Amino acid sequence: MILDKNFSIKGSQVTTSIELAMIEIESEVEAFLSRANIEVLKLQEQEGFSKQRAFDTVIGQVEGQTDFAKAFFNRIDKITQEIGKQTVAKPVREYGKKNPQQLYKWHLGSVKSVHCADCLSLASMEAQTIAGWLSHGLGLPREGKTACNVGCKCLLEPVTS
C-alpha cells in the first residue's frame, strides 16, 4: 500500500506492502496444503476414516475455520495486523513522557453522539501534566479507561504559557 506523502515514488516498479503480504500468505497457503494432506492421512490411519470421509472432514474444517485450519487463519490474521502496524498512524504520546513538566488541556474530540460524563468532567478541569491526568485513574484520551472506552476522540492539547 502506498499512501503518497513525500511524493517521491515514481513508476510502477514498487513492491507494495500488500504485494509482500500476498507473497507471505501464498507461502502460508502452500504449507497449509501440505498440512491438510497430512491431516487426511492422520484421519485415515488414527480414526479409521475412509479416504472420502477424511477428505470431507478436512474440507469442512477449512470452510468452518476450525481445528487444524484455525491456526492457519490465525496466522493470516497476524499478517493482516502486521500490515496495519506499518500503515496505520500511531498516536502522538511519546512527547509527554519526554517532557514531564509540560501542561496539557483535555480537548474534547469531534463526535457524532454526545460526550461521556468522564470526558466532560476532565475537559472542564485546568491544564495538568501527564502525571496529573493519570492520577485521576481515568488514563489518557483513547486509552479506554473513560466511560466512552476506546471510542474516545479526545486529545491532550499542550498549553503554551
Add this chain to the structure above:
Amino acid sequence: MAKPFKVDLTVFFTKGAKTLIGNYKRLLTLGRGVSQDFAPKKKVGNRKPWLINTGETHDKGFDSRAGKLRLIIFPSGKKHSGKTRYKTKSGFKTGQSKKPPTYRSLFRWHNRGKSSYNGQNYSGLFGMLPLGSDFNKKMGREAMRQLKPQIVARLKATLK
C-alpha cells in the same frame, strides 16, 4: 508447478479509496494530521486560505489509483483555480491569483510544518492511514474471501 493464487482487490480498493479520502478531508477540515495531532497554527505565507477557505482543495485536491494489489492516494497534480478567500478584520476578502499553485504543492506545504501539538514534525495528511483505521482488517477479510474458494479447490485437486 501450481498456479499462483488470484486476488484482485481493485473493486475493494476503489470503494475503500473513497472512504479514506473522506477521512482525509475530515482531518483537513478539523486541522489534524493522521496521528490526530494538531496542524500548525502559525500561518506561513498565504497558503492557508488556499487549503481551506474556498473549499476547493477539500473538494478537488485528492486523487487515487487502485490496482489489483495496489492503492495509491495522493494529492492531485492539477492547478488550483486561483480563487482565494482571506479572513480579514472587516470580513472576508476574495481574490484571483494569476499563478495558482497545484494542489500537490499546497499539501506539500501543509505537511511541512511543525505540529502545534508538540513542536515535532506534523504527521500531516497522506503517508499513513488515519489513526484507528481498520482498513487493513477489511482488506484481510476481502483477500481471504477471495482466497478461501481457491484454497478449497486446490485442496480438492491435491487430495483426489
